[in-house]
Amino acid sequence: MHSFGYRLNGLLTFSLTILTIMCAIASLSDNLNTPSPSAEIQIININRFQKQPQGNDEVSLTMNISADLQSLFTWNTKQLFIFVAAEYETPKNSLNQVSLWDAIIIAKEHAKFWIHTSNKYRFVDQGNNLRGKEFNLTLHWHVMPKTGKMFADKIVLTGYSFPEEYR
Amino acid sequence: MGWIGETVDSVKSIQMRQLLTQAVSLGMIVTSALIIWKGLMCITGSESPVVVVLSGSMEPAFKRGDILFLHMSKDPIRAGEIVVFNIDGREIPIVHRVIKVHERQDTGEVDVLTKGDNNYGDDRLLYAQGQLYLQRHHIMGRAVGFLPYVGWVTIIMTEKPIIKYILIGALGLLVITSKD
Numbered sequence: 001m002h003s004f005g006y007r008l009n010g011l012l013t014f015s016l017t018i019l020t021i022m023c024a025i026a027s028l029s030d031n032l033n034t035p036s037p038s039a040e041i042q043i044i045n046i047n048r049f050q051k052q053p054q055g056n057d058e059v060s061l062t063m064n065i066s067a068d069l070q071s072l073f074t075w076n077t078k079q080l081f082i083f084v085a086a087e088y089e090t091p092k093n094s095l096n097q098v099s100l101w102d103a104i105i106i107a108k109e110h111a112k113f114w115i116h117t118s119n120k121y122r123f124v125d126q127g128n129n130l131r132g133k134e135f136n137l138t139l140h141w142h143v144m145p146k147t148g149k150m151f152a153d154k155i156v157l158t159g160y161s162f163p164e165e166y167r
Numbered sequence: 168m169g170w171i172g173e174t175v176d177s178v179k180s181i182q183m184r185q186l187l188t189q190a191v192s193l194g195m196i197v198t199s200a201l202i203i204w205k206g207l208m209c210i211t212g213s214e215s216p217v218v219v220v221l222s223g224s225m226e227p228a229f230k231r232g233d234i235l236f237l238h239m240s241k242d243p244i245r246a247g248e249i250v251v252f253n254i255d256g257r258e259i260p261i262v263h264r265v266i267k268v269h270e271r272q273d274t275g276e277v278d279v280l281t282k283g284d285n286n287y288g289d290d291r292l293l294y295a296q297g298q299l300y301l302q303r304h305h306i307m308g309r310a311v312g313f314l315p316y317v318g319w320v321t322i323i324m325t326e327k328p329i330i331k332y333i334l335i336g337a338l339g340l341l342v343i344t345s346k347d
Contacts, residue, residue: 005341023314027312078227078228079227079228081228081264081284083246083247083266085246085247085266091272092271092272093269093270093271093272094270094271094272094275095243095268095269095270096268096269096270097245097246097267097268098246098266098267099246099247099266099267102266102284104227104228104284106227121266121282121289126269126278140246140247142247142249144228144313145313146315147313147314147315148312148313148314149311149312150249150310150311150312150313152247152248154247
C-alpha cells in the first residue's frame with residue numbers, strides 16, 4: 001500500500017487531474033472578457049480586373065486596413081489570427097468567401113494597427129460574375145488560447161462594389 | 168506423493184482464480200476506455216474527436232505534439248474555421264484553415280479551399296490530382312479547443328513502436344503481479 005509504485009501512481013494521477021482542472025479554469029476565465037473591437041477598411045485602388053483564360057474573373061486591389069483589437073487579448077491568449085475576406089453572392093453560389101489578407105498578432109501592443117497592402121491571396125471568382133457586383137469586406141479574428149476553447153468573431157463592412165468594366 | 172498432488176492442486180486453484188480476476192479487471196479497463204472513446208465520437212459528431220498535430224504548418228498556433236478537440240455540426244463551413252480533413256487515398260488527416268468558400272444556391276453544397284497558416288501557398292498541392300476544392304464529405308471536424316504538448320505521447324508511440332510494446336508489457340506485468 002505504501003510501496004514506491006503506488007506512491008508514484010497516486011502522484012501522477014493527482015498531478016494530471018490538477019493540470020487538467022487548471023487548463024479548464026484558464027479556458028473558462030476567457031469568458032469573463034468582454035471585447036470591444038473596431039475596424040475600418042478602405043479600398044484605395046482596383047489595380048487589375050480581368051477575366052482569366054479559364055473564364056474566371058480575377059481582381060487585384062490595394063486596401064488600407066486599420067483596426068483596434070486590443071480588447072480581445074486576455075492572459076490566456078497565445079495569438080490572434082486575423083484575416084480580411086470578401087463576401088458576395090452570385091447566381092450560381094449563395095455565398096462566396098475569399099480570403100484576401102491575413103496576419104498573426106502575438107502581442108497586445110500590435111493589435112492596434114494600420115496597414116496599406118495589396119491582397120495577399122489571389123481573388124479569383126468561380127465564374128465571371130464580378131462586374132458591377134456589390135460585396136462586403138469582413139474582418140475576422142480567431143482568438144487562439146494558450147489552452148482551451150478558441151473564439152472567433154467578425155466585423156462586417158458593407159458598401160463596396162466592383163467596377164462595371166474590366167480594366 | 169499425496170501431498171505433492173495436494174500442493175499442486177491448491178497452487179493451481181489459487182493461480183486460476185487470481186488470473187481470472189486480473190483478466191476481468193484488465194478487460195474492464197480496456198472496455199471502459201473504448202466506451203469513453205465511442206461516447207466522445209457520438210457527442211462531437213466526428214469520426215475522430217481528438218487529433219494530434221503532426222506538422223508545423225499551423226505554427227505558431229499549433230505546434231507538433233499539440234492535441235485538438237474536434238466537433239462536427241451541421242452548420243455550414245465558413246472561411247476562417249480550422250478544419251481537419253482527409254485527402255482521398257491518404258490516411259493522415261490534415262489540420263488547416265479555410266480561406267475560400269463557394270456555397271451553391273440550390274444544393275447548399277460547398278467548395279472549400281484550405282491553407283496552413285505557416286505555409287506560403289494554399290493546399291492545392293496537397294489535394295488529389297486535378298482536385299481544386301474540398302467538399303463537405305472530406306472534412307472530419309472543426310477544431311474547437313486545444314491542449315499543448317499532450318500529443319507527444321502518441322507521436323513517440325507511433326514513431327518508435329518499441330516504446331509502445333515496452334509500455335504495454337510493463338502495464339501487463341504490473342496488473343498481473345499486483346497483490347490486490
